[in-house]
Amino acid sequence: MNALPWSASIDLAQIPERPGVYVFRDGDGKVLYVGKAASLRDRVRSYRRAGGDGRLMIRFLDQEAKTVEVLVTRTEQEALLLEDSWIKTHKPPHNVRLKDDKSFLMLELRHGERFPRLHFVRAHKRSTASTRAVRVFGPFATASAVRQTLSDLHRVVPLRDCPDTVMEHRSRPCLKHQIGLCSAPCVGYVDAKAYAELVERAARILSGETKELEHELTARMKSASAELDYERAAQWRDRLAALRRTVEGQGVTPKDKVARDVLGLARHADVAVVHRLAFREGRLAESRSHVFKSELPDEELLHQVLTALYAGGARERPVELVLPCAPAERVLVEHLLGGGVELRVPTSGEKRRMLDLAGENARTELLRREKERASEEEALAELAKLLDLDEPPEVIDGFDISNLQGTHVVASRVRFRQGHADRAGYRRFKVRGVEGQDDFASMREVVLRSLKRGVEDGDLPDLVMIDGGAAQLDSALAARDEAGAFEVRMIGLAKARSERRVKGRAKDASEERVFLPGAKEPIELARTSRARHLLERIRDEAHRFAITYHRKERGKITSRLDAIPGLGPKKRRALLTRFGSVAGVEAASIEALAAVPGIGTELAQAILEHLRSA
Template structure:
């Protein structure tokens, strides 16, 4: 138990406190403007009456504090310590992926728009976020139709003898071949930036003025081009609804049920709602702390930071967070809790999104529980298979052999538990021996390395299943159910008018006949999904190893190319494709490549080409 007499010795200054359990495990990390006042609130009579505090306080054996000079420093230190210790009672944004954004560096001679994940402070302009690469590409394709900016690096395009196909499609202005002046290209860049910012009224005003000016000077072709561009912009934006005044904002909504909290972010860009994102998190403390911790964690990543953040409730450290996020952004940011008007309506809309996301998750969880319960019944398992692992082997006649392990938790992929295995002890195309090696390596270290699953599936029939059960018995692994899933086969019936396929079959230990689950039933679809994911994961790794070896072999076969020169070539040209596309002069321009070696490299990489020199 925690000695409450220590509370009187805590400082009155800002800082960070770490609540630790009896085994010195960090349970919770928090920050405070006044450490003594904040920590004492947990152990007061009022604090103990709050149910979501009692769970934490009952486990606290010690409180360690770190004093800082300012609240902003406390926020930075809190975020650092949370990422270091991953405390049980802090918010854990398990979804570490960032959304896609569009990037344009207006300082370039002919700026190009690219799709990226990381938003860096490099002086470039960023627009987004987009929920997927496909949605970002769709936006980019629409943009190219309005503003034909270049698609590829200038160096790559200038190596061509003529403009690429995008120029013929009027989706590129071909600056690489001098088909547009720098001034005209910069006008396209200005229009693209205004369009991405959502400043369509300003953009249309500029183009109408230019159209009128061109028509007045009898440059009718130019006036017609601006007319068509204005019409295209009008068609593009007519379906977009302005939700607030022009500007960028992130709107946070919150919904809570017990110790589960749902947070939803709405992304407002250029005054329009462009997307959203939801987080479902376990949280047992106050809502204010949840919002503050979420903002600090989310915006510490390489994400776009908008002009303002709208919150569903006021937070005590709002001023410190404003200062910190403004510093990260490089410009002023405002954090507000609107009570009325359009902004308050947006916060309520975000709250509805958070509530909907939590309701949908509960429905999915209930559906998963039903599927797992049915799976347990049909396969006669000892318990519902909450965690399922599946293994597969990939090789080409024994070359580049690899194994894969995928893990599903409650019917959903748990990708942090995926593993690759490079086969070390088997030569030749012996899938059974490879499977035995992979399974032995998985279970030889015991559950301390990785928690054991409830069910293991191997891709194949009784032979693969026998390998699995043999390994489990030899290593004395108990409490795990085993099964193999055999793919459907084409039925051999020469008299039939159409080809038919057999059902997918599940083989169980000690049972001769397979279990045939109803086709397209939820349990069978889940097993097939897990099996196919293991196969995909193995194939991807196999292709990666084979590709690396192909690259190294192609270069290593050239006399005078060693590991050092190979790395330098790949680093300079970016890839094997880049080296192959380089001319003799470009190869010889590298300090470590003499002209004779450049000639040998070019000849070796083009000896199978039927065409001449470029």
């Protein structure tokens, strides 16, 4: 699934009630925290609920996170393994890393042995072992379950489990052979060829082909039940469950270090979702959905998808691409990829299970988008009714003002088209004609500039939403009338500040209010209102876009001080605290600058010379 904005207005209905992994990212896309859940929706909801999670880091995570994304898995076991893989790859600052490669149990079959046996290991050294000489199974999250499964495995596949030193010195079969748990290769009761077949059967079971062993355990359970030995039947039932738990996570993380991309596909009407799982160094490095509009057959669609994703160096090319079907004109596609990329269409095994996981996430994203579209249509219809419009507004612009060090002011305009962010319509503004900090005048200026351009280009929105109450709305209305854009409807969105007590602590219980031109009182929107959620998304996006611009401009301004020799971070902060801005520092006298702790007359003179000559 692609990222959802992390804010109070997040639509939790878009997150599936399925097991999986969730990832919080900051505004730059950096991974802040990775977690797993039996129900992704319930887990993410707990972060938004007052008192839902008492961990100290949640407070900081809530402040830093800008987006949350989820990766659906079939089981909690898969979620646990993928969570560990992502944490190792991204090293999120809010995850406490208590695990390393030894966290999960693994099994090795060493084919270099004459009669191979299964070895329990905690860290498989992939770099030192040939993949042909050693076959690895795992990781397994539950050590007790895999040990029980190995015990049951020997009932249908009687491999030896004794060390070489014991096997080489035996002269007669051990007790395990007598009870059917070992084929006794030590005394020649089975030859190398027959034993190799046993090894292959064991490998298939550990890779997930468990029907044979499940049949054996089910038969024993039914037999015990028929004999009214219900306690023993329950034991066999638990062993069957342990077997399924043990192998259910296989295939979600590869056993090798091949750079591999797995593409899952889901389609409905003319919308196709391709979900890409990128594995690097044996770990999941990226999980992302890509949406395409096409009614072409799958083979031709994949041709276009591969060209769009990889041709021209758009992203790092993997060594192997795992696909749901072969693309049309496969030879041409391989040529476009530049050679060295192997295309695979698996029908079984580990790669097929990875492909199934990618396909499941593609279907989840497709379903989410369909629900989102229906929700947005409802929100726009509700908004049209609220504003007494003849039809739902197709284009909505949202404006926000951001102050920069008290003297510099910037603003943003975001555009939503049919309920979706239309980034081609985003605009940034430097407020030019306003002296000092005057949010009302600043709002009037940027709305006027935006609407004037819209009148000239024939590109006006249906609705403008201002972040603010009646006074801000009046400023925007004056700008609209001056621009001659009388057909554009305008509203303001602001909170009615209030608090409620939750477990003895004050929590924000503010209600959103919509201000309409000429109305005596604002309209209060219910928390469940879809129109409210849409307006909040627009307001939050406008704020995010303004803040991003604010930081960029602040970086440019403070860089003028950064270049002054002898002026470190602590002294720069002291100057900006005292004078409010770089402009304030530049306007100060040498005496005033020298009075700031740590500056002195000589440095004050150097500061002014640098700023006034720049």
